[in-house]
């Protein structure tokens with residue numbers, strides 16, 4: 001892939017969002033006066049039980065674990081079932097992934113608790129199931145949508161199957177696969193908040209606490225941080241995708 | 248030398264190629280023609296083992312290809328296809344260099360080879376090496392596709408409609424390039440085409456296929472003169488057969504010695520009788536002056552000599 005002359009410029013947007021997120025994490029506490037306007041009667045206005053930095057880190061750890069698993073599983077499954085010898089499993093795998101997606105994450109959480117207990121583990125599990133489909137679906141679409149003559153040429157020229165995969169199929173399918181990973185990540189970031197209902201500590205904590213106590217300042221703080229995190233990551237991917245497709 | 252011995256290939260029980268026996272000599276251009284779906288591409292893919300034979304054997308220089316390593320076999324055979332199959336994410340240079348890289352040539356040798364091939368196909372290295380396939384015209388892309396097939400210096404070249412979907416002028420210039428290159432490198436070429444004039448022009452021998460079987464395997468002129476059946480006769484354009492044969496014959500082989508004044512209208516010694524006939528019709532004359540590339544008069548071509556054809 002060719003490099004642009006000014007390598008930094010396309011990254012300005014995600015950087016900006018990231019700075020905004022960090023600013024919010026560290027200075028949201030200073031804006032008590034503002035939240036007072038929203039909730040004049042509340043005793044505390046800033047979510048007190050954990051620092052936003054702590055929540056952000058937890059949130060990120062859960063998202064990273066789930067997304068890493070979902071992406072590697074989805075990618076691996078997508079690659080396996082598009083090989084000539086794995087083709088028999090194609091319908092099965094796409095169905096399983098589709099079912100994973102139609103299940104609402106709350107239901108997965110509810111089902112996971114008796115199996116895995118409370119906390120981060122069932123949350124990661126639910127997010128993994130939920131995040132699997134976008135990567136898998138896009139890996140399949142990307143690999144199956146490649147021009148047949150390019151693959152025929154690659155094999156006809158004498159490339160070994162692994163080389164065809166690494167040098168031709170994956171690079172050509174990369175933009176589509178990356179789009180899937182992007183969806184997985186943003187969905188996971190947003191959905192991870194639900195983990196707070198079963199005891200995982202995430203940016204969802206202020207939201208849940210706010211809903212339970214009727215304190216919309218908490219809700220706003222949690223939602224703001226989750227939103228900023230999702231936008232930062234999404235706009236980072238936007239740049240990455242553009243870098244990959246532009247030439 | 249390539250030998251096919253009773254080769255068949257079935258798809259879901261339906262034969263695409265059936266009982267095909269064929270011998271292709273080293274250094275010849277064997278052109279396969281036939282109606283769409285008659286098994287031409289399948290035959291090529293059997294040769295480089297993109298498809299396996301359902302029965303029968305294929306030998307190259309006496310060796311059964313089923314016993315060879317498929318990838319190594321393919322690297323010995325250039326493969327060019329109609330839609331080029333160029334790798335869209337690689338530059339022209341990298342596309343052409345792919346087989347030498349697979350063969351683990353040292354980098355300077357690959358680079359030199361890419362340069363040589365680009366020049367050979369009239370694509371200056373400086374302006375084309377770093378282009379991507381999407382930045383090429385159709386004709387340029389097909390040239391790069393053929394260059395890529397040649398890059399590993401293969402003994403055998405398999406070409407599946409490599410000049411398909413090109414305008415007649417580009418097509419003809421690529422055909423001439425191929426003949427010019429073949430005169431230097433003497434590969435064994437198996438060439439599939441829909442275009443019968445292309446077949447007649449390029450082939451040492453032509454294989455006519457119909458529904459998976461070989462109908463006739465012969466030199467171009469014998470195909471025209473002694474078609475094995477009505478199918479071949481039909482294929483090689485009934486009414487146009489005289490002109491098709493004339494396009495295979497060179498003026499130089501038919502001319503008579505020059506006596507007296509040279510006729511006003513001239514034709515090149517390397518031109519075909521078909522071109523000579525066309526000149527006669529256009530200028531309403533029965534006699535042409537035959538000249539060599541430098542313009543020297545070599546002889547005359549009266550219409551009678553055209554009708555007689557080349558003298559043995």
Ligand SMILES: Nc1ncnc2c1ncn2[C@@H]1O[C@H](COP(=O)(O)OP(=O)(O)OP(=O)(O)O)[C@@H](O)[C@H]1O
Nearest residue numbers: 258259262263282283284285286287288289290441
């Ligand atoms: N992979 C495949 N699976 C099933 N049938 C196939 C396959 N490849 C080819 N066929 C069938 O085999 C027959 C011969 O196909 P082939 O591609 O060799 O034809 P062709 O002579 O190259 O035709 P064309 O001139 O249109 O390219 C056709 O009837 C085709 O439908």
Ligand SMILES: [Mg+2]
Nearest residue numbers: 287288289407
């Ligand atoms: Mg074909």
